[in-house]
Amino acid sequence: MLIPSLLGISVIIYTILALAPGDPFGQLLTNPNVPAAVVASLRAKFGLDDPIWLRYLHWLVAMLHGDWGFSFASRINVSTLILERLPVSLAILGAAELLAILIAIPVGVLAGTRPYSIFDKIANTLAFVGFSLPTFFTGLVLILIFSIRLNWLPFVFQSNMSSTGLTWLWQNILQSIMPVTVLGLFQGAALVRYVRASVLDVVRLDYVTTARAKGIGERKVIMRHIVRNALIPVVTLVAVQLPVVFGGAIITEQIFRIPGMGSLLISSILSDDTPVVMAITFVYAVLVIVFNLIADLLYAWLDPRIAYR
Amino acid sequence: MDAERLQRMIDRVKRGKLSRRGFIERVAAVGLTAPLANQLLAVAGIAMPTSSGIHYTPTKRGGGGTLKLLWWEGPTLLNPHFANGTKDQNASRLFYEPLAAWTPDGTLKPVLAAEIPSVENGSLAKDGKSVIWKLKQGVKWHDGTPFTADDVVFNWQYAKDPQTAAVTAGSYIGITVEKIDDYTVKILFAKPTPFWADAFVAANGCIIPKHLFAPYIGSKSRNAPWNLKPVGTGPYKFKTFTPGTLVQGVIFQDYHQPNRPYFDAVDMKGGGDATSAARAVLQTGEYDYAWDLQVSWDLLKKILAGGKGKLAFASGSAIEHIQVNFTDPNKVVDGERSSIKTTNPTLSDPIVRKALSLLIDRKSVQAYIYGEAGETTANFLNGPAQFVSKKTSWSYNVKKATDLLDANGWKPGPDGIRQKDGKKLSWLFQTSINQPRQETQEIIKQACKKAGIELRLKAILASVYFSSDVGNDETYPKFYADLQMYETEPPSPDPGFWMQQFLSSQVASKANKWQGRNITRWRNAEYDKIYAETTTTLDPVKRAAMFIKLNDLVVDHVVVIPLVFRKSVGASIDGLMMQLSGWDDDVWNLPDWFKETKA
Numbered sequence: 019m020l021i022p023s024l025l026g027i028s029v030i031i032y033t034i035l036a037l038a039p040g041d042p043f044g045q046l047l048t049n050p051n052v053p054a055a056v057v058a059s060l061r062a063k064f065g066l067d068d069p070i071w072l073r074y075l076h077w078l079v080a081m082l083h084g085d086w087g088f089s090f091a092s093r094i095n096v097s098t099l100i101l102e103r104l105p106v107s108l109a110i111l112g113a114a115e116l117l118a119i120l121i122a123i124p125v126g127v128l129a130g131t132r133p134y135s136i137f138d139k140i141a142n143t144l145a146f147v148g149f150s151l152p153t154f155f156t157g158l159v160l161i162l163i164f165s166i167r168l169n170w171l172p173f174v175f176q177s178n179m180s181s182t183g184l185t186w187l188w189q190n191i192l193q194s195i196m197p198v199t200v201l202g203l204f205q206g207a208a209l210v211r212y213v214r215a216s217v218l219d220v221v222r223l224d225y226v227t228t229a230r231a232k233g234i235g236e237r238k239v240i241m242r243h244i245v246r247n248a249l250i251p252v253v254t255l256v257a258v259q260l261p262v263v264f265g266g267a268i269i270t271e272q273i274f275r276i277p278g279m280g281s282l283l284i285s286s287i288l289s290d291d292t293p294v295v296m297a298i299t300f301v302y303a304v305l306v307i308v309f310n311l312i313a314d315l316l317y318a319w320l321d322p323r324i325a326y327r
Numbered sequence: 328m329d330a331e332r333l334q335r336m337i338d339r340v341k342r343g344k345l346s347r348r349g350f351i352e353r354v355a356a357v358g359l360t361a362p363l364a365n366q367l368l369a370v371a372g373i374a375m376p377t378s379s380g381i382h383y384t385p386t387k388r389g390g391g392g393t394l395k396l397l398w399w400e401g402p403t404l405l406n407p408h409f410a411n412g413t414k415d416q417n418a419s420r421l422f423y424e425p426l427a428a429w430t431p432d433g434t435l436k437p438v439l440a441a442e443i444p445s446v447e448n449g450s451l452a453k454d455g456k457s458v459i460w461k462l463k464q465g466v467k468w469h470d471g472t473p474f475t476a477d478d479v480v481f482n483w484q485y486a487k488d489p490q491t492a493a494v495t496a497g498s499y500i501g502i503t504v505e506k507i508d509d510y511t512v513k514i515l516f517a518k519p520t521p522f523w524a525d526a527f528v529a530a531n532g533c534i535i536p537k538h539l540f541a542p543y544i545g546s547k548s549r550n551a552p553w554n555l556k557p558v559g560t561g562p563y564k565f566k567t568f569t570p571g572t573l574v575q576g577v578i579f580q581d582y583h584q585p586n587r588p589y590f591d592a593v594d595m596k597g598g599g600d601a602t603s604a605a606r607a608v609l610q611t612g613e614y615d616y617a618w619d620l621q622v623s624w625d626l627l628k629k630i631l632a633g634g635k636g637k638l639a640f641a642s643g644s645a646i647e648h649i650q651v652n653f654t655d656p657n658k659v660v661d662g663e664r665s666s667i668k669t670t671n672p673t674l675s676d677p678i679v680r681k682a683l684s685l686l687i688d689r690k691s692v693q694a695y696i697y698g699e700a701g702e703t704t705a706n707f708l709n710g711p712a713q714f715v716s717k718k719t720s721w722s723y724n725v726k727k728a729t730d731l732l733d734a735n736g737w738k739p740g741p742d743g744i745r746q747k748d749g750k751k752l753s754w755l756f757q758t759s760i761n762q763p764r765q766e767t768q769e770i771i772k773q774a775c776k777k778a779g780i781e782l783r784l785k786a787i788l789a790s791v792y793f794s795s796d797v798g799n800d801e802t803y804p805k806f807y808a809d810l811q812m813y814e815t816e817p818p819s820p821d822p823g824f825w826m827q828q829f830l831s832s833q834v835a836s837k838a839n840k841w842q843g844r845n846i847t848r849w850r851n852a853e854y855d856k857i858y859a860e861t862t863t864t865l866d867p868v869k870r871a872a873m874f875i876k877l878n879d880l881v882v883d884h885v886v887v888i889p890l891v892f893r894k895s896v897g898a899s900i901d902g903l904m905m906q907l908s909g910w911d912d913d914v915w916n917l918p919d920w921f922k923e924t925k926a
Contacts, residue, residue: 060492091403091411092570093549102569161603166610166633174397174596174607174614177573275599277572285401285571285598289411290790 020307027303032077035292036070077296087293091286096297099282106177107271107278110197111263117202118209119256126213127245133218141210148207153266157200157273164196171196175276197274205263212255216248250320257313261306334868381906381919383586389578391589391922396914397614399604401571401597406554407533408486408493413912416530417618418574418595420912422469422559425532426460426479427524429910431641433711433820435524436916439463439474439534439560441510444523455519455865460527462510466583468536469564476506479527481537490545495531502526521865522821529819529911535559562588562918572597582918589921602626608898609633615922616905617898618913623762624698627896636900640700641907643895644710645816647701647767649687649756649888651680654848656755656807663837664800664807667848672750674809678735679752680885685728686774689721693891695770696763701891708878709892711820711910713867716875719882721889729778745779753781754809757801759789764812767890782810797840804841806848814893820910822874823861829881831855849886 061067065076080087086096129138165173172193220226221244229243230236268280275281279298286294385391402418403411410416426440435443441461444450450459466474483504486493493499503515504526514526526532536558543551557565560583563576574595578588596614604617610633620627620638631638655669673679689703705719737745737752745752756771758764765786772782785808787801792813800807817825827833832855833845857873857880864870881887897913899905905920907913 056489056492056494056496059489088549089403089570093404093406093409093554094570099570161606166606169611172613173603173611174599176596177569272599273603275572275596275603277569277598281401281598282571285403288790289403290794 020311023307024304028078028081028300029074031296031299031303032074033070035296036073077293086297089286089291089294091289091291091294096293099294100279100297100301103277103279103282106276107264107267107280110194110271110276110278111201111260111267113194113198114201114205114267115256115260115263117198118206121202121206122209122213123245123249123252126210127217127240127248129210130214130217130248131221131240131244133214138214141214145207145210148203149211151204152269153200153204154269154273156203157196157270160196160200161273173274175274177277197270197276201263201267201270204266205259208259209252209256213248213252216251217244220244220248250317253320254313254317257309257316260309261302264302264305337868381904381916381921383904383919383921384923385586385589385921388580388582388586388588389591391591393592393594394590394616394920395614396593396595397599397604397607397617398595398597399599399601399618402574402595403570404554405557405565405568405574406535406551407530408482408491408495408535409548409554410494410530413530413619414597416533417912417914418597419533419557420530420561420914421563421574421576421593421595421917422557422561422565423533423535424559424561425529425534426462426527427529427532428915429529429820429908431906431908431910433910435528437463439466451523453865455516455521455523457513457515458523459507459511459513462512463583464510466560467581468538468560469558469579470536470539471581472536472538474534474536474560475509476512477509478534478537479512480504480506481541482534483526485535485540485544485548488545491548493548498526498531519863519865521861521867521870522819522823525819525821529915531818533559563593566592584918587918593917602630605630605898606633608900609636611635612900615900615903616913620896620898622896624696624700627700628698631898636898636903638699639897639899639905639907640894641897641909641913642710642892643816643909644708644820644822645814645893645895646704646707646709647697647812647814647890647893648707649771649810649812649890650806650847651683651849651886651888652806652809652811652847653850653886656809661837665805665848667834667836671809673752674754676735677884678731679737682728682731682737682778683775683780684885684888685722685724685731686778686780687721687771687888687890688723688774689890690723691770692767696766697891697893699894700896701893704889704892705882706878706892707881707887707889708822708826708874709889713871714822714874714878716878716882718875718879723774725774725777732778739779743779744781751781752779754783755785756782756810756812757785757787757792757808758812759792760786761789767812802841804835804843804846806835806846812890826858826861826874826877829854829877829886830858847886849881849884851880851884854880 065073077087086100088094089096089099092099125141129141132138161173164171173196175193175197226239226243229239264279267278268283270276271278271280272284279301283295283298286298398414398417400412400414402414404415405419405422407416407419407423410419424438427435427437427443430436437443439462441463442448444458444460446453450461452458460479462474462476462479468474483499483502485491486495486499489496501517505513505515507513514523516523527534535553539553539558540551555568555570562579562582564579566575566577568574576593578591582588601619601621605620605622605627607613608615608617609630612635627638651674652665653671653675654665654667655671656665658664658666658669660666660668693701693703703721705721706716708714708716732745736747738747740746740751756768758768768784768786772784775782791799791801792803794802796802803811803813828844828846829849829851830845831850833843834848834850835841835843835846854877857876861870861873864873882889895907895909897907902923903920904923906916908915
């Protein structure tokens with residue numbers, strides 16, 4: 019299933035990009051100093067005058083050989099460009115996801131085991147607020163408060179710090195606090211709701227009542243019996259949702275100037291650098307499919323009742 | 328001021344009876360003012376001063392820490408011949424240098440040249456067919472190789488080769504470059520060329536080293552590793568580059584100007600948006616300089632209150648203007664609209680165009696939308712000052728416009744819209760999506776409504792509107808509307824190339840895939856004739872007078888309606904001594920930048 023879906027996705031993305039208005043050399047054409055012959059020779063060089071299907075086939079064959087294409091704007095290989103950006107994105111996203119889980123599980127479990135208590139109501143309200151506010155909004159609010167009013171945190175992300183050792187670590191933590199918080203809280207807010215719902219389902223089951231009847235302490239009941247079972251659907255959810263976080267990160271990266279995949283995608287779209295846009299969207303597509311696969315496998319592994327035949 | 332009087336003044340400067348400064352001041356006072364006035368003097372045989380405008384006080388090289396620059400568009404490559412827009416030109420300029428740079432007043436300042444060519448020092452041919460550049464000696468590339476005339480000749484060969492696909496090709500295709508000796512090159516022009524300072528000058532003139540790029544000329548150009556790892560002659564050596572986000576340089580200890588540069592390293596961070604870039608300098612002080620702040624004036628004023636820095640303005644000649652379509656955008660002839668075979672049913676009437684120009688409240692547009700970053704103007708050509716007409720004027724007068732229309736038979740119909748012979752004054756007015764432009768459209772629409780003219784507004788995504796996509800009908804060269812508005816800017820201080828956009832021979836059409844540069848499709852024999860004369864006239868004074876006449880023709884016929892002449896705005900942190908040129912890159916005099924230390 020993996021291969022045909024990827025093929026289908028690539029055809030669709032490629033066609034949409036090819037049909038979309040805009041031209042990678044538009045800026046050159048509006049520059050009156052550039053002779054038309056130069057633009058024509060550039061277009062021919064990058065094969066922009068071929069029909070779409072031929073360009074797609076060229077792209078596909080190159081991709082199968084591990085050649086991701088060539089960026090019009092930077093005149094280097096797309097793979098180099100993406101590999102430079104990927105680590106930063108993964109670090110920020112990983113940290114954000116971790117923060118989300120660290121917040122969501124305790125809050126969700128507490129809220130789920132004490133439904134309709136004050137704590138549950140507060141947690142619910144905050145969760146609603148959290149995932150209703152878009153990241154570009156919370157990002158700007160944080161910048162206004164912590165960078166501009168209080169001047170505590172830098173808001174321009176720097177990838178190449180000249181310092182070393184502990185200062186380097188400290189500076190990186192400082193500059194990551196805001197983007198990670200923005201993404202983590204957004205993701206965490208949604209997760210809280212899922213954890214709570216899942217815990218609520220499990221709490222009502224007979225074996226929990228049985229465990230309680232046996233006189234096992236409340237703490238043990240929650241940890242051993244409720245949480246373990248309630249988290250099974252949550253784990254898969256986290257895996258399936260991870261690509262969504264990638265999407266949310268696009269805007270956050272732009273706001274904080276994080277040199278990740280998202281900001282590369284935006285600048286490539288703006289400069290009509292189709293090979294790069296194609297490659298990044300394709301990477302996202304691959305991520306969605308792969309994480310779905312991981313989710314399925316995890317599910318089976320965590321819950322032996324579900325087995326693949 | 329007429330040409331004769333100007334000529335007399337130039338003669339007085341020559342005889343030493345009038346100082347250079349006195350000349351510029353006098354010329355300014357009568358209106359024909361100054362930037363390239365200096366070049367007038369140069370061509371007339373008077374050498375130019377070489378100051379850059381910054382009083383440079385540091386007495387030793389280095390020691391200034393890291394200079395942190397913030398560009399909201401990230402540079403994507405570092406070869407000046409491949410620069411996609413100013414962001415790449417600026418980033419390349421950290422490492423590469425041209426023979427000469429344009430100063431804020433439109434004069435040339437030598438960089439890799441030993442002196443600026445002039446008729447007086449014998450390096451500028453009297454017939455306008457050649458120019459000799461003497462190169463500075465003792466200049467070294469970052470890898471220690473000496474810089475010589477061979478490098479200069481190589482850059483010409485490299486850029487003019489269509490296979491190289493250099494964006495600078497336009498400056499090099501029509502010329503021949505010869506080496507005279509190791510430190511002298513001669514540029515030969517096919518025909519007399521009044522504007523000789525294009526090749527090897529400013530942003531398009533940065534010079535790359537022959538010994539590294541020679542194997543990568545022509546179709547192999549894109550494989551050169553040096554496209555991303557520059558080795559230049561500039562004040563900073565290349566350290567790291569991540570395309571689209573960060574360029575880093577460190578001080579070049581063998582730099583050819585004494586005691587320069589002041590900073591030990593330079594970081595250019597790219598990406599994000601203009602507003603937060605302004606904040607990072609003016610409010611938080613995280614960065615030293617932010618480039619091209621296209622931010623609404625109201626907001627910029629608030630950010631400036633942050634108190635960490637100040638604004639820097641560069642006056643080039645960028646003009647936000649409205650173009651009038653002289654052809655009919657609604658009629659299809661031979662498969663194209665706005666065909667040259669049609670005429671616009673209403674806008675072809677000079678009275679209607681005159682009335683329209685009276686309905687444009689430039690003062691409000693400037694005051695409420697562009698603020699100090701714009702100035703109202705009646706002219707299309709706004710600089711350098713010796714090309715600026717003083718005869719033109721503008722006014723905003725709804726009463727006068729309606730009287731004019733009434734008197735000429737354009738009477739309001741039952742729907743309140745003026746018409747004559749069944750033709751209605753109802754126009755489609757298009758521009759790109761950009762908040763100041765939509766606000767301007769609205770101001771104009773309201774004024775037109777008062778006068779009984781209906782404007783239908785249209786805003787098009789900038790990436791579509793400014794593209795060259797032949798298949799798309801919403802691009803600005805196709806001009807499938809009655810009116811349109813955008814900003815345009817001459818590529819150099821000489822208006823020769825720029826003023827081609829009103830030539831009959833340049834009309835954009837299906838036949839030339841809309842690459843013709845005359846987008847209004849206005850045709851005028853007098854304009855064509857005077858323009859032809861400018862290409863052969865070598866006398867700078869007569870030539871300047873001709874360009875003024877060309878500007879006046881365009882303005883008097885209301886081919887375009889100039890709105891505001893825009894300045895680019897940067898933000899610099901307190902204490903940073905720097906200066907913008909307007910005719911060159913923001914970092915044109917980077918070696919002279921330094922920070923004043925507080926005592």
